[in-house]
Amino acid sequence: MEGSNSLAEEAKPWLENCAKPEVQKAKQIAYEMGSGKLQVVYNSTTEQDDQPKILPQVIASICVAAFHIVVGISMAFSAVMVPQLDQGVAGLHIGKESSSWLVSILVLMAPVGAILAGLIMDNVGRLNTIRLAALPAAVGFIMIASGQSYGMLFAGRLIAGIASSMGTSPAVVYITEVGSPRVRGSLISMCPTLASLGMVIAYSEGYFFTWRTVAWLTLGYIALSVLVISVWIPESPLWLVARGRVDEAERSLKWLSGKNSRLPARQLAMMVKSQDMKALVVAGFFERFRTFLTPAGYKPLAIICGLFVFQQFAGIYSTLFYAVTFFEDIGSGLDPALSTILMGLVRFIMSMCNTGMLKKFGRRPLCMISGCGMAVCLTMSGIFTWKIVNEGMEGVSWIPVTCILLYVVTSMLGPFDHAVSCVVLQAWKA
Template identity: 40%
Template sequence: MASVLIVIIPPASIVSGLIMDNLGRLNCIKIAGIPGVIGWSMIALAQNVPIIIFGRLLVGISSAWGTSPGIVYITEIASSNLRMSLMAIAPTYVSLGMVLTYLGGWYLHWRHLAWICNIFIIVPCLVCMVLHESPSWLILKGKYDQAKKSLEWIHKYQKPVDEQVSFAELQYKVLQEEQQKKKDEAKKHVGKGLKFIIQQFGKPTGWKPLVILTGLFFFQNFSGIYITMFYSISFIEEAHTNINPYLASILIGAVRLVMSIASIYILKKFRRRSLIFASTILMAIFMFIAGTWTRWIKEGTTELLWVPVIALLFYVVASTIGLLPIPTMLIAEFFPLEIRGIGYSISYSIFCILMFIALQTYYTMSDFFGGASNLQLFFGAICVGGCIYSYCFLPETFGMKLIDITDYFKTKFIYIGHSEKGINQEENTVRDPMLDGNGNSDKRENV
């Protein structure tokens, strides 16, 4: 049942791209509320399993249609030095939603909880009624007057650059210049279509990022991160602890929420590779502890029945500093400008497919490995494999310009022995409202 939501997201995300490009980012979020409300209402009123599954599919469509334009909207209206922090907040809200759902599931009947979920769909749609549309999209559609009003609303508290020019006016000029650059770039590829895309993915800058990300997604999904997230109650019950599984699932969600907030700071201060190494090693240690203790509990050789749950909590802490958030964040950094959009879509689809397989085969894997303890040891081994894989192939992108990352893939595939240049470049850059995250003017396309 948990995997039903995942399998519908890739195709729904493609449709959301068409909707937001043609109707606007905020309108796409509003439209997303329709299948969401219908889906949760069907679940609340369902009299059989097929209706529940169909409702879940509608909720998945709503999730894809609402999430993608939300991310694009934030990216387009936020200042460059705030984008990474705002993007890191997204997992925090996911964790908060899970905690609220766990709490609701503990106290409420599942039908009542389904009705309550409609509130979290309707409220964002109402908020979108008072927000202004993305200035970038408005300029793209030739709605220049609305774009000016939107920029004035977004930057109304921003100090003016000087007495003659407001920050909103300067941003409007920059957006117009960037839009013209994109139009000029698009003219170069008119008529190339699918053939051009295939050619780009045949280059080292196309296939290398895709291969590396696919491997990273494999280790991420089969390390147990999302299995413990979606099947937390079943996972804890099979460990035979003396802690209420519903209470434990709430604790797991709360820990993930707190650590997601902390990761907003952590991801801005520490290198990607260092975080991945620390994350996977600690995850392996705590999952090995959980697996060993689960076996001892089953054999009756220990009375410390709470250890697997505590180990799982620390496993969650370790995952949130590296292996959980970083892989999906790397998608936008790895691909060159020419195929960044389609590269993101393909990579995210692969991520969702692997997550679907991991969730769908959870009980099969448990039977194959002979129970929860061996499965937990398997997850620990996968974490070790993820650490080794990242050490060999994952490039360091912290503080690097996107063009430098593209240049790396032209000649490199195995990272071992590569000289890390410019890692601390961002830390030594003087911030300016018109500078991007790497110290470059926003007037220059950060390719």
């Protein structure tokens, strides 16, 4: 009992020194509950730690990552829209230079959305940030669906690009905070898996409908992503504790771990004691920014940025954006739209396989295999595509098609983005 009292005394000062009004208001109940829970940590040392239930975490991860379906549709939408615009479908025709801007503006706006998400996520919560991202996403696709000029389409793609990146980061952070370490990597893989599903949906809808209809249909997926996070899952308990809302955090932990489990009490105690909570509650923007000037801050940031730079320059998104145009240029004899759907299905299947491979083989080997495989496949595809287009080589169109499919396969082997970001984030927080 002496250990629990001393631990409670250690946790009390930073709760009393919190400067934020909402935390001051809730500090007494936070301390009282926290000190009570802290006793559980020491009273239960002779008991076996029960593991949290996996099913609630899986449900929460799927729900919070549902917005990635919209992100996948946004990325694949240009592969549907650009070829139809070249053909004058839906009463609008633009040149190749203008269409290239429609494709690239989505990616160019990604940093803007990510910065916005980072600025507001700690203030309004992870789930509320996704809800806010749904608003510009809906506005963007309405502008695209109803636009009668290039300016309207461009503005719609710009807004949709901001919304896409704004809605992805909160999902990754949420899963990182609620997922158990033994399954966290697999749960994080839900994000690229659902993004791949969104691409398959966009490619498939583009085979049957015009790009305007696809844009209107996307509004349903936006509404669905907001509905599932509003009805089924609680807010991140880590964020709730940081805001002094300990009662809500306890309910959230019980939902995630099971109401009959003793684990939520111990988790809540550790969250109240955690120095991470102290940093989130007490430190302002500039204090948090200074943490990136330390090795514990800039090294994880450098790793994440380096991996994302390699991913971008590996050309995977250019391939996805111009998939239909690519299959048309090489003259493979296959329907370009069907070939694109096949490519999307391959990506979706491999993203599901990647969930299991992460646990079995680890991240570093898969990253290396993925990078080397992508380089070989894209080089071979580029050589034969150049020969087909410029030298008129015949009978080899199946080679670049096969290489592109293998390129997509190898691109999904490596956890270049969310899974590695999750691990680096946890290492930085530790």
